[in-house]
Amino acid sequence: MRGARSGPVAADPAPALSRGLAPGSIPGQTNPFLAGFRAYIVASTRTPRIPAPVMEFFDLPLHPLHMSDRKDGNDQDASVITKTRARTQRPPLYKVLLLNDDYTPMEFVVHILERFFGMTHAQAFEVMLTVHKKGVAVVGVFSFEVAETKVAQVMDFARRHQHPLQCTMEKE
Ligand code: TYC
Numbered sequence: 706m707r708g709a710r711s712g713p714v715a716a717d718p719a720p721a722l723s724r725g726l727a728p729g730s731i732p733g734q735t736n737p738f739l740a741g742f743r744a745y746i747v748a749s750t751r752t753p754r755i756p757a758p759v760m761e762f763f764d765l766p767l768h769p770l771h772m773s774d775r776k777d778g779n780d781q782d783a784s785v786i787t788k789t790r791a792r793t794q795r796p797p798l799y800k801v802l803l804l805n806d807d808y809t810p811m812e813f814v815v816h817i818l819e820r821f822f823g824m825t826h827a828q829a830f831e832v833m834l835t836v837h838k839k840g841v842a843v844v845g846v847f848s849f850e851v852a853e854t855k856v857a858q859v860m861d862f863a864r865r866h867q868h869p870l871q872c873t874m875e876k877e
Contacts, residue, residue: 799849799874800843800846801846802842803844803871804841809869810868815833818844820862821855822844844872852874856873
């Protein structure tokens, strides 16, 4: 009979458990109800009639559970360790090409090469002659945005001076 207990006896925990006290909490540490429950186990003169599933949660280890704690015989840890390697790719480069024509004055082309491509007069003259003879030459290699800007600057400058000079870009 329940009334036959001796010593300090806590209230029967079953109703509180069934109200949903978290099985994950650490027994007797913070939860006043569970502290009482411990006292109940110690003081009882008979095996407490506590259903097996309720007792099981007192067997839980005090450290956080890991997948490797599984009792199904499968000791594989489910954690996945991945090595990440930072991969940076260089942005593509673009060649800026100057094309020959029969009308643009040589000095004008030299001026363009000095002004927009930072060449000395000697360099600019040499490159201009290469374009004149070969029909086309690379006058610089840049990132997409810079190449695009150079082409626009040359085309705009030539147009404003009414020369048919052509400048293009292509991926290296
Ligand atoms: N062929 C031009 C001339 O004889 C000169 C020229 C050089 C024009 C280079 C364009 O990209 C060019 N006047």
